[in-house]
Amino acid sequence: MPRPTVLSKRSIVKVLKPEPEPASDPILVTRGICKSYRKGKLEVPVLKGVDMQIPAGKLTAIVGQSGSGKSTLLHLLATLDEPDDGQIHFGDRRIDNLNRREKDRIRNQSIGIIFQFYHLLPELTTIENVLVPKMISENVFSFWRNKRRHREKAAHLLELVGLGHRLNHKPCELSGGEMQRVAIARSLISSPQILLADEPTGNLDQENGEEIMTLLKNLNQDDELTIVMVTHDNEIADDADHTIRLESGIVARRIAA
Amino acid sequence: MYKLLLAWRYLKTRYIALASIVSVTLGVATLIVVNAVMAGFTSEMKDRLHGVLSDVEIKSPTSRGILNSDAYLAKVKDMYGDRLEAATPIVRCPAILNFQFRGQMINQQVLLVGIDDATYSAVSDYRKYLLNEENRQQPDFELKESGYDPRLQNAGWEHRRNQVAAERKLQEQINEFRYGKKVEQVKQSVIPRVTEPVDDGVLVPLPDQAPSLETEDKSLVILDSSRPEQKPVAIDPYSEARAPIENDFDPMKHHHVGIVLGMAIAHQKARDPQTGEVRDIFLCRPGDDVQITMPATNGPGGNLRPASAICTVVDFYESKMHQYDASFAFMPLGELQRIRGMISDDGQASVTGMQLKFAEGENLDQVRTELTTAFPPMIHGFQIQTWEDIQRPMLAAVELEITLLNILLFLIIAVAGFGILAIFFMIVVEKTRDIGILKALGAPSRGVLSIFLSYGLSLGIVGSGVGTLLGLLFVININRIARVIEWMTGREVFDPTVYYFSEIPTILNPLTIVMVALGATLIAVMASVLPSFRASRLHPVEALRYE
Numbered sequence: 067m068p069r070p071t072v073l074s075k076r077s078i079v080k081v082l083k084p085e086p087e088p089a090s091d092p093i094l095v096t097r098g099i100c101k102s103y104r105k106g107k108l109e110v111p112v113l114k115g116v117d118m119q120i121p122a123g124k125l126t127a128i129v130g131q132s133g134s135g136k137s138t139l140l141h142l143l144a145t146l147d148e149p150d151d152g153q154i155h156f157g158d159r160r161i162d163n164l165n166r167r168e169k170d171r172i173r174n175q176s177i178g179i180i181f182q183f184y185h186l187l188p189e190l191t192t193i194e195n196v197l198v199p200k201m202i203s204e205n206v207f208s209f210w211r212n213k214r215r216h217r218e219k220a221a222h223l224l225e226l227v228g229l230g231h232r233l234n235h236k237p238c239e240l241s242g243g244e245m246q247r248v249a250i251a252r253s254l255i256s257s258p259q260i261l262l263a264d265e266p267t268g269n270l271d272q273e274n275g276e277e278i279m280t281l282l283k284n285l286n287q288d289d290e291l292t293i294v295m296v297t298h299d300n301e302i303a304d305d306a307d308h309t310i311r312l313e314s315g316i317v318a319r320r321i322a323a
Numbered sequence: 324m325y326k327l328l329l330a331w332r333y334l335k336t337r338y339i340a341l342a343s344i345v346s347v348t349l350g351v352a353t354l355i356v357v358n359a360v361m362a363g364f365t366s367e368m369k370d371r372l373h374g375v376l377s378d379v380e381i382k383s384p385t386s387r388g389i390l391n392s393d394a395y396l397a398k399v400k401d402m403y404g405d406r407l408e409a410a411t412p413i414v415r416c417p418a419i420l421n422f423q424f425r426g427q428m429i430n431q432q433v434l435l436v437g438i439d440d441a442t443y444s445a446v447s448d449y450r451k452y453l454l455n456e457e458n459r460q461q462p463d464f465e466l467k468e469s470g471y472d473p474r475l476q477n478a479g480w481e482h483r484r485n486q487v488a489a490e491r492k493l494q495e496q497i498n499e500f501r502y503g504k505k506v507e508q509v510k511q512s513v514i515p516r517v518t519e520p521v522d523d524g525v526l527v528p529l530p531d532q533a534p535s536l537e538t539e540d541k542s543l544v545i546l547d548s549s550r551p552e553q554k555p556v557a558i559d560p561y562s563e564a565r566a567p568i569e570n571d572f573d574p575m576k577h578h579h580v581g582i583v584l585g586m587a588i589a590h591q592k593a594r595d596p597q598t599g600e601v602r603d604i605f606l607c608r609p610g611d612d613v614q615i616t617m618p619a620t621n622g623p624g625g626n627l628r629p630a631s632a633i634c635t636v637v638d639f640y641e642s643k644m645h646q647y648d649a650s651f652a653f654m655p656l657g658e659l660q661r662i663r664g665m666i667s668d669d670g671q672a673s674v675t676g677m678q679l680k681f682a683e684g685e686n687l688d689q690v691r692t693e694l695t696t697a698f699p700p701m702i703h704g705f706q707i708q709t710w711e712d713i714q715r716p717m718l719a720a721v722e723l724e725i726t727l728l729n730i731l732l733f734l735i736i737a738v739a740g741f742g743i744l745a746i747f748f749m750i751v752v753e754k755t756r757d758i759g760i761l762k763a764l765g766a767p768s769r770g771v772l773s774i775f776l777s778y779g780l781s782l783g784i785v786g787s788g789v790g791t792l793l794g795l796l797f798v799i800n801i802n803r804i805a806r807v808i809e810w811m812t813g814r815e816v817f818d819p820t821v822y823y824f825s826e827i828p829t830i831l832n833p834l835t836i837v838m839v840a841l842g843a844t845l846i847a848v849m850a851s852v853l854p855s856f857r858a859s860r861l862h863p864v865e866a867l868r869y870e
Contacts, residue, residue: 147863174764
């Protein structure tokens with residue numbers, strides 16, 4: 067994609083809608099994202115032109131009622147899906163129109179994702195689950211060559227999330243909070259630039275949810291990791307540096323923390 | 324990396340998939356066993372056919388036969404040199420064999436083969452199939468004192484002497500009973516056998532009625548002086564058929580022309596109704612006399628007339644091919660030529676065929692073609708055939724049978740393939756969420772595809788590997804297994820009254836085993852292709868939403 071076109075478009079948008087607070091450089095920028103789902107002949111619009119900026123090194127919460135399209139937006143940010151219209155820029159790259167292989171690479175190496183239902187692979191142990199992104203990115207030989215280093219890093223990450231003693235347990239032997247912590251460790255193994263979290267506490271009790279939030283906030287503060295979190299819980303959203311509220315498929319307003 | 328790990332973990336945890344390849348395992352095992360046994364049978368059968376038939380046979384179906392066989396053999400020798408290992412002339416003709424068993428005549432049609440005992444063994448395995456130890460070393464047509472197969476008790480000279488003695492004694496008793504006086508002289512003869520030798524060597528006379536029936540027979544010498552006008556009837560029923568006998572012929576010491584009978588002509592296997600044991604029953608034994616009747620001519624190419632001869636059974640021939648054992652009877656070539664009138668006035672003897680044996684590896688089909696060119700059928704009237712030509716219908720039938728069995732059994736594995744297909748679709752559905760996770764973590768579609776393909780491959784390898792192992796174990800222990808089944812069911816797997824072999828012959832062909840195992844693995848992989856494609860095309864968002 068020729069870059070000049072992209073730049074000119076972006077500058078026009080900037081002129082029309084000046085950013086109120088350029089606190090830090092945005093790492094993720096969306097412009098006019100539209101997405102609709104088809105149910106038979108019926109077309110259901112979910113996102114109707116979302117413009118937003120995710121500042122680097124901050125914890126950003128995307129809130130909204132269910133059905134407001136926040137999870138869809140997160141999937142688009144994670145390149146798991148393609149927008150019908152609009153652009154997504156990650157760093158200085160436009161990522162919504164990349165080919166499949168490059169999207170796979172970005173998901174694997176630059177973006178960490180955690181889900182509401184943890185989504186661990188039940189056949190693998192804790193540490194193997196954490197190592198999956200490494201196994202995907204490297205072929206058998208280089209993985210075996212770097213196996214010790216990778217395992218050390220995975221063990222260290224599990225230590226970090228407080229599961230240093232559970233390296234060889236299967237997911238079914240872990241509690242929900244523990245599973246989510248494994249998922250966080252997994253999302254960090256490739257040292258991503260951004261962590262996307264889809265209702266990370268949605269399936270947990272309050273205590274576990276708070277622990278996960280503390281963990282995420284620590285990651286954000288200590289390691290300056292950019293975190294984008296989708297939640298329907300306003301209380302959790304209050305902890306974030308920024309909150310983006312989605313209503314009926316568009317950004318309602320932006321609240322400074 | 325994750326592909327192999329996941330395929331391995333799926334293999335270890337999905338027992339239902341392992342169950343789905345049981346049919347692959349069984350199919351592979353059955354294919355290996357069936358192929359090994361069929362190969363064993365075929366090879367054994369071919370060996371025997373080949374052993375009986377020699378490599379190439381030149382036949383002349385004319386009544387005149389081949390007059391100067393030596394000249395033809397010399398020409399063949401010229402053509403092939405040392406590659407022609409051996410050659411022998413033979414005379415073959417249909418004949419009727421008569422012999423007596425418990426006072427009754429038994430008629431059998433046989434294929435009489437006149438052989439040169441010095442050279443015939445060189446072209447075929449004739450020697451190997453004889454039941455006498457000495458004959459197996461150096462075959463001839465002399466009755467032996469002993470050395471016969473253990474099944475053949477009371478065979479040879481001792482049997483003949485006992486037989487003749489018992490017959491003479493019985494004849495004396497009969498004559499005494501009928502005419503009230505002793506018959507001084509009982510001519511040497513083949514009197515209808517009225518005794519039945521049993522295994523312990525004791526001769527048991529039959530009930531009195533049996534001989535009295537025989538007395539109505541013309542074969543008895545009537546010495547009653549009250550009817551002098553009647554010409555005495557010879558005691559020997561075959562006297563007209565027999566060649567002039569020297570006066571000093573004593574059946575105790577001499578025997579007629581030797582004949583080797585196919586085992587199945589005079590032998591039966593029967594199950595003892597009481598004990599269930601299988602017993603060998605011989606209708607006649609080496610040492611007994613038989614009559615043989617055949618078409619003959621007065622000199623080569625002369626008019627046809629029947630000819631008969633009395634022969635003494637000197638041995639049995641057991642190739643274990645029932646077809647041959649039930650029809651072959653061998654006689655010395657010269658005697659047969661003389662009886663059939665195949666010797667012309669100038670002393671030249673004709674034969675009906677020549678059997679040739681070539682060096683190992685000679686292309687027999689080519690030899691047949693060359694010989695047919697050298698001796699055109701339109702001029703010589705020869706029929707030139709290889710042993711495979713002669714047995715073509717049987718060999719073709721066996722080959723067809725093997726092919727069909729292989730196709731059928733491979734279809735079983737193909738059916739198993741559809742089972743794998745169904746199970747794989749199930750597993751893909753079950754693993755939809757995992758596929759979504761992998762894709763969300765950056766796994767390419769190709770990677771997901773190869774997870775399931777390698778899963779299918781490993782299932783195929785496990786299935787065909789275990790199947791191969793099972794099949795090999797079965798083949799190696801097949802005789803033990805047959806015995807266990809016999810012991811459990813109390814029935815013989817291969818009834819010895821029907822089958823000649825005591826051990827099931829098997830041949831393991833490594834190429835067949837590899838092909839079967841590879842084919843089964845390929846089917847498993849092919850069955851997993853469709854579900855794997857489906858898995859790789861799953862949309863990550865849809866897959867993750869799936870609960």
